[in-house]
Amino acid sequence: MMTLTDKIAADLLHIGAVTLAPNDPFLWASGMQAPIYTDNRQTIAYPEVRAAIADGLAALIQEKYPAATVIGGVATAGIPHAALVADRLDLPMNYVRSKPKDHGRGKQIEGQLTPTDQVVLIDDLISTGGSVLAAAKAVQATGATVLGVVAIFSYELPDSVVNFQAAGLTLTPLTTYSALIDEARSEGDMTPAEFASLQQWREDPWGWPGN
Ligand SMILES: O=P(O)(O)OC[C@H]1O[C@H](OP(=O)(O)OP(=O)(O)O)[C@H](O)[C@@H]1O
């Protein structure tokens, strides 16, 4: 029987959200060359996939953070998943922008947030963790508590481990880069040399050839 971790990894591959290209790397926003690009925004186009994600994230939150009073989405790609999860858990929701609006009411956080709230944040993807940890800081600055972070996918990069530790927060992803490349290999999508290159990148992305 396939685990949920493997099922979500397979889903991301099958809907084309993930492109693996160890021989033709992508340039990331950080300036890093990477053998993969993940666009989890595409998951919302697939009802069965987005439902499996929402069910999985809701179950994680019930297990790890039963005291949650609000589900928070990280703008923009975390928002639809936070909405689906909040609906399943029958909890209020908010979402957190990367910066306050420069017009209107100038708010960074929309939806419910009071100083007594206990928030679980949802992002679609964790690379460095910078986006969700900035959102966590914004929530904490209001006096509310961030219980933890859940996400669809984590690259498990060394930078994210350091950043989550520094923030004192725990990340629980539904699936991971390791599960993803294992699944792609089991589907016969790569040579042993390509698999080795993909593993090498995760262990030391900035030392990977091309960076
Ligand atoms: O862990 P990090 O290094 O922060 O990278 C992950 C973030 O990057 C992407 O968002 P992006 O900045 O592309 O914005 P979007 O959600 O508005 O598309 C993604 O949706 C995550 O929020």
Ligand SMILES: O=C(O)c1cc(=O)[nH]c(=O)[nH]1
């Ligand atoms: O850091 C990025 O540019 C980046 C990488 C990735 O896999 N997905 C994404 O949306 N952004």
